[in-house]
Amino acid sequence: MSNSGPARIPRHVAIIMDGNGRWARQRGLPRLEGHRRGVETVRTVVDAARELGIRCLTLYAFSAENWKRPGDEVSGLMGLLDLFLKRELDNLIKEKVRLRTIGRTDALPANVQRELARVQEATRRFTEWNLVLALNYGAQSEAADAARAYAEAVLAGREKPAELTWEKFSRYLSTADLPEPDLLIRTSGELRLSNFLMLQLAYAELVFTPVLWPDFGRADLVAAVEEYGRRERRYGATTEQIKAGAR
Ligand code: IPE
Ligand code: IPE
Ligand code: MG
Numbered sequence: 001m002s003n004s005g006p007a008r009i010p011r012h013v014a015i016i017m018d019g020n021g022r023w024a025r026q027r028g029l030p031r032l033e034g035h036r037r038g039v040e041t042v043r044t045v046v047d048a049a050r051e052l053g054i055r056c057l058t059l060y061a062f063s064a065e066n067w068k069r070p071g072d073e074v075s076g077l078m079g080l081l082d083l084f085l086k087r088e089l090d091n092l093i094k095e096k097v098r099l100r101t102i103g104r105t106d107a108l109p110a111n112v113q114r115e116l117a118r119v120q121e122a123t124r125r126f127t128e129w130n131l132v133l134a135l136n137y138g139a140q141s142e143a144a145d146a147a148r149a150y151a152e153a154v155l156a157g158r159e160k161p162a163e164l165t166w167e168k169f170s171r172y173l174s175t176a177d178l179p180e181p182d183l184l185i186r187t188s189g190e191l192r193l194s195n196f197l198m199l200q201l202a203y204a205e206l207v208f209t210p211v212l213w214p215d216f217g218r219a220d221l222v223a224a225v226e227e228y229g230r231r232e233r234r235y236g237a238t239t240e241q242i243k244a245g246a247r
Helices: 020-026 031-052 071-094 110-123 139-155 166-172 218-230 239-246
Strands: 012-016 056-063 097-102 129-137 183-186 205-208
Touching: 020 031, 031 056, 031 071, 031 218, 056 071, 071 097, 071 110, 097 110, 139 166, 183 218, 205 218
Parallel strands: 012 056, 012 183, 056 129, 097 129, 183 205
Antiparallel strands: none
């Protein structure tokens, strides 16, 4: 890490990439053009995150609710995802980035599922850098899926309800082997979570920026990480306790 970079680097950054549609509308362009530009931002931000030393980056790319959008926008987004995976495979291997997904990917188009499987397989040996794409993801259905899997484990005699802790339950979430996000960024000025990682964000620092996702750049990521560095994470304790612990 160079001296000019932010002092405290979050281990895991999660981003709600929002504002592609408004970016396009402001320019009189079709919404899909905004998404196309948004994909360019993904490349920039993946590189910048790695340069900053952020080992895990989770991007909210398609929510479980985004199926409600017009059919041509949904198929356009799926096409862009397919293209992104094809185009990024070599880069991810070169940069030793492991690609993972969270969300119900089995409902994605077959060609996208194929590309995802291919990229995940080709990058699964990498341990240092993680790029997690949230696809057809919803925190509420994730919680329901986890509860179902846990209940099945109880029925099979592998778990005892009396012994259930958050620690144990979190192993049934799709993020089981990832650290909880330290920093959540949402672009485009919306102040909500839109069903993203609600349990895992329990103690994340939240940074909201008015910048639309296609305009988000390296400097915006650095600014968010610097903002994170200025926050005091107390986890329920007092400032005095935190200071004493830091000494
Ligand atoms: C985010 O941009 C991309 C996805 C949700 C897939 P939007 O498409 O939500 O952009 P706005 O919110 O309409 O501007
Ligand atoms: C959240 O953005 C989902 C993604 C960024 C993929 P939306 O634009 O779908 O969220 P709402 O509908 O404004 O809450
Ligand atoms: Mg939006």
